[in-house]
Amino acid sequence: MVSFLKNLFKPKTAPTVEVQPFGTSFEVPAGQTVLESALEHSVPFPHNCTVGTCGACKCRLVSGRVKAITDFGYVLSQKELDAGYILACQAVPQDERIVVQVPAGIEDAPPAERYRGSIVATESLTHDILRVKVELDRPLRFVAGQYASLKSAELALPRCYSFADAPEREGSRTVSFMIRKVPGGAFTEALFAGTLKGTSLTVEAPLGDFHLRTGEGPMICVAGGSGLAPLLSILEDARKKRVTRRCVLLFGARTQADLYALDQIRTIAGGWRGGFEFLPVLSAEPADSGWEGRRGMVTEYIAEALAGEADRGAEFYMCGPPVMIDRAIDVACDQGIALDSIHYDKFTDLGTAARAVAA
Ligand SMILES: Cc1cc2nc3c(=O)[nH]c(=O)nc-3n(C[C@H](O)[C@H](O)[C@H](O)COP(=O)(O)OP(=O)(O)OC[C@H]3O[C@@H](n4cnc5c(N)ncnc54)[C@H](O)[C@@H]3O)c2cc1C
Ligand code: FES
CATH class of the missing domain: 2.40.30.10 (Translation factors)
Known part of the structure; x- marks a missing residue:
């Protein structure tokens, strides 16, 4: 039975991968991942770590099946898995022909x-x-x-x-x-x-x-820990460029002592053109500290930040720990936000890769 199933799923010839939107096709020799073959064929496939931790090679499987060397779920959220996203650096084709689609990169980004x-x-x-x-x-x-x-x-x-x-x-x-x-x-x-x-x-x-798109709807930014860094870069840049969108910055930290860059946030808020709200949320602030702001997990305040504007072109920009991002993607999707309006960088580390390999 096992050998029957193995033969059933074994491709007869070297599988072919087509990468959209480039339209390039190439064969993937046995033992190679989609990313390895793409790079050997000089396809400009986005990538960085090549070991399944950074998420840079995320792409959508349009047709065919792949086998995951390490569980994609350590980097991709359940919603992304359900929508057919895979990690090219951890994917080995299982069909004679597969088609993957890489997200549009940043126009005018300088080359690395x-x-x-x-x-x-x-x-x-x-x-x-x-x-x-x-x-x-x-x-x-x-x-x-x-x-x-x-x-x-x-x-x-x-x-x-x-x-x-x-x-x-x-x-x-x-x-x-x-x-x-x-x-x-x-x-x-x-x-x-x-x-x-x-x-x-x-x-x-x-x-x-990860960058600011040119929409007009509200921007909901969600930061956890040092995940504030790229959001400050985006927000300061947007302030200088006089962006006029409504913006809410949700910042999750443990206690008041873990909040930082508050002067910088005040400057951004003061010069923002379209209404700016800063919502710090503390998860472990002592009950008797006098803190009058929001308490709990930052993701509990996403609906409040959206203020009923999910269908007015709202976009999410998020950075921080993987668990926070996964939860935020789920909550945003439940609020009616489409996956392609949710942009993020997950701050994964080598422990993430080790856990994925061990799983
Ligand atoms: C796109 C991206 C952007 C990022 N931006 C930032 C940023 O702006 N600021 C920021 O602070 N971080 C950021 N990070 C995270 C950062 O890259 C590092 O992963 C982080 O700083 C940890 O590095 P380290 O060398 O100290 O830890 P590592 O040596 O990578 O170890 C991390 C954890 O894994 C454990 N570990 C390591 N190897 C193994 C193993 N083999 N088995 C089991 N456990 C193991 C370690 O004990 C430790 O607890 C970003 C990550 C990504 C992917
Ligand atoms: S290149 Fe980093 S996850 Fe694939």
Whole structure:
């Protein structure tokens, strides 16, 4: 029975993959993933980590079947899985012909390049979040919301960090990140111990397609922890460009001591053209602290932020821990928001990959 099923699902010849919207087709030799073959055929397939943690290679399976090397569910939400999304770096074709569709990238985004850099300054924002300034060998241009991968000689794999400032038109030689300490994390433990200052880094950037779209409906931004960084970049850039959309920034933190960048948010709110609301939500603030703001999980306030405007072109922009993003996608979809109006970067780490492999 088992060998019958194996034969039933075994493709007769090397499977072919068509990648839309490029219209390119190529064969995938046995043992290769869709992404590996695409890159061998010089298809500009979005990717970064190649090990199933960053989500950059997310694409929609239009037809055919694939086998997941590691569970897509560690990076993709249930709603995305139900809608047919897969991770190309973890997908092996199971049919003779499959078709995948990659999302439209950012128009006019500068191509990713390699830079040399070093950490020149750090500033403590909370007990576990640092603002980190990196000086580069030449100016770097990026689109607000994108990220860089940083690698020191000690790391086997690079780590991704979102740009925290609005981009400069001519590029900038100094870029900032907001980095949260991850207990047991190779890069962040060294960073917080102060041993990385001055260390030479290889920086690849700009990466990712998280960016503000050109809609007119309300923007609902949801940030958790250091996920505020790319949203501040997007919001500061949008303020400078005089965007007139209604905007709500939901910021989830544990306690008042975990809130940061409040002056920056005040400046953005003060100069915003279309109505700006900032809703910090605390999940572990002591009951007797005098905090009069919202309490609980940040995702509980999504309906309030939408204010009945789901069908007026509302879009979601979200960054932070994977569990928060997954929950927020579910709640937004339940409120009537289409998946293609929900944009996010999940701050996954190597623990995510290890858990997926072990599953
Ligand atoms: C697109 C993107 C953008 C991001 N932007 C930001 C940002 O702006 N700010 C930010 O703070 N973070 C961001 N991140 C997360 C960041 O890239 C790192 O993953 C994070 O800083 C942890 O790095 P680390 O080296 O300290 O931890 P890692 O060494 O990656 O370890 C992370 C956790 O996994 C555990 N672990 C590691 N290896 C294994 C293993 N083999 N088995 C089991 N457990 C293991 C570690 O003990 C630790 O608890 C982003 C991630 C992505 C994908
Ligand atoms: S390139 Fe596939 S998840 Fe990162």
